Amino acid sequence: MRLHRNLVFAVIDGLHQIFNEEKYADKVVQKLLKRDKRWGSRDRGFVAETTYEIVRWKRLYTEIAEVKAPFSRENLWRLFAVWATLRGIALPDWKQIEPTPQRRIKGKFDELQRTRKFRESIPDWLDALGEKELGTLWTEEIAALNEQAPVILRVNTLQSDLKKVKGLLFDEDILTEAIPGLPNALQLKERANVFSTEAFKNGYFEVQDASSQMVAGYLDVQPGQRVVDTCAGAGGKSLHLAALMENKGQIIAMDIYENKLKELKRRAKRAGAHNMETRPIHSNKDIKKLYNKADRVLIDAPCSGLGVLRRNPDAKWKMTPEFLIEVKKVQQDILQNYSKMVKDEGNLVYATCSILPSENQEQVKTFLKSEAGSEFTLIKDKKILCSKTGQDGFYMALLKRKTK
Incomplete structure (x- = not known):
């Protein structure tokens, strides 16, 4: 070279x-x-x-x-x-x-x-923490998180389908392959700038890792429901929810950062997602307005982001032990408060892109022992390790609210 x-x-x-x-x-x-x-x-x-x-x-x-x-x-x-x-x-x-x-x-x-x-x-403190939380798994997991991540697309079924997107990308010399178990996912065989393609400009797909694509499906949404995505960010999962709901019903995408919601509005327009409303969270009042009003609530919680180090390698240099302590408090506060939006018999999904049990299973256990959590039952949970799947590290838990 x-x-x-x-x-x-x-x-x-x-x-x-x-x-x-x-x-x-x-x-x-x-x-x-x-x-x-x-x-x-x-x-x-x-x-x-x-x-x-x-x-x-x-x-x-x-x-x-x-x-x-x-x-x-x-x-x-x-x-x-x-x-x-x-x-x-x-x-x-x-x-x-x-x-x-x-x-x-x-x-x-x-x-x-x-x-x-x-x-x-990796920093000393992070190495010690990984070993403490994951034991012998840590060695292979951190090695996997240092490899370059593949580019994965989620076909937007509101605008297109897998076969059509695969063909359009092939016409632009971009080769893709399907991913077993994910009906609308395509993985690039070689890295390419997919954002300059006509298919992307027409809203036919989004770039979204395979693990992240599992979260919206975990919530088990149905067309016509009212769904709240509480930490929507720029809205990758909100857009996926809109597709799963076939644009029927209502998605309320919320976040404390208004600039991220502006980006979501732009993306929703391109994706043809019409059943979406964005609401910035200015205070607890914005949450209280929705108490007992949602059929489904997604909490894609703020976290360490350790599961996506392949994509954000600088995170390991910016992260501190103090940040981790703080973010765990935020996770529990959000769970306690935002869970109150769920109607009786409604579903709640708590998800993170972390591999640490203290941000995942332990948070769910703590929540279920609390007053707010006593109204919920854990239906199932899933942890995804990069070393086992080749996908980003993720965690998701499905909880159902009991009938009063």
Whole structure:
């Protein structure tokens, strides 16, 4: 592989923003890809994938390069040199690249492979927590979460069907395959920019991981019902609910962030989802208005996001033990409060994209022992581990409200 100066400079600039200015990797990469209109898909692929790779392996690479935060430009170039050396890429004779001791880099890499926290490039506290909560499973799970995630699409049945979308993408040289057990899911055989396709612009599909696609179905919605998605965000699951309800009934998509709901409105328009209303949560009054009014309630709770580290590798550097303590309190508060929206005999799904039992099964157990939770019965739950399925780590629990 021949390295191109403008592409490598873009990667270095991106790393500076992510590591030193604490910006989110996905937002930084999105912006970088618009830097030069002359870049082709291969150029953009190099910038995105190299940036994400160095973010993912930050701890391992900084140990090998013997650099510490905050990172100077020279430090960032050293990290890049480690990345290139470990991939067998010849380094060009540029003034930014110091003489690189290739044998020492490879030797240090081999030595660090013996220790999990370096091998899997994670903070000490996270390694200890993973082992405490998952035991021996942690070793294979964190390894799986360091692999690149596949691109999965959910066909929007309000506008199209699987066969048609598969054919339209094939016409644009994008090959896909169906996923057993998920009737409206397609996995890309090779990474491609699906957002520029006509099928995407026409609202025929959304990008949504296989695990995430299971959540809406778990709620068992029916056309004509009133369904509340309480932590809707930009609405991937709300849009899926609209399709499952065949645009009949009402979906109330709620969130504390209004900007995310604006994005959902835009997406709903493209998807042809007409049975949706967005409501920002300004105070508890907005929740109380819906007490005992919903047939179905989805709580896709805020969480550590450990199950989706493949997609957001910078999360492991931004997360703190204090954040985790706080988010667990928020999860329980939401469960206690939002569950009151469910009518008698109605369903509630509590879901997270975490693999930690303390955010998942333990939260449900705590809820069921509480006054609000005593009105519910746990019907079933499902935990999805990336190491076992190749899908994002997820948890979902279906609870039914008893008749008074």
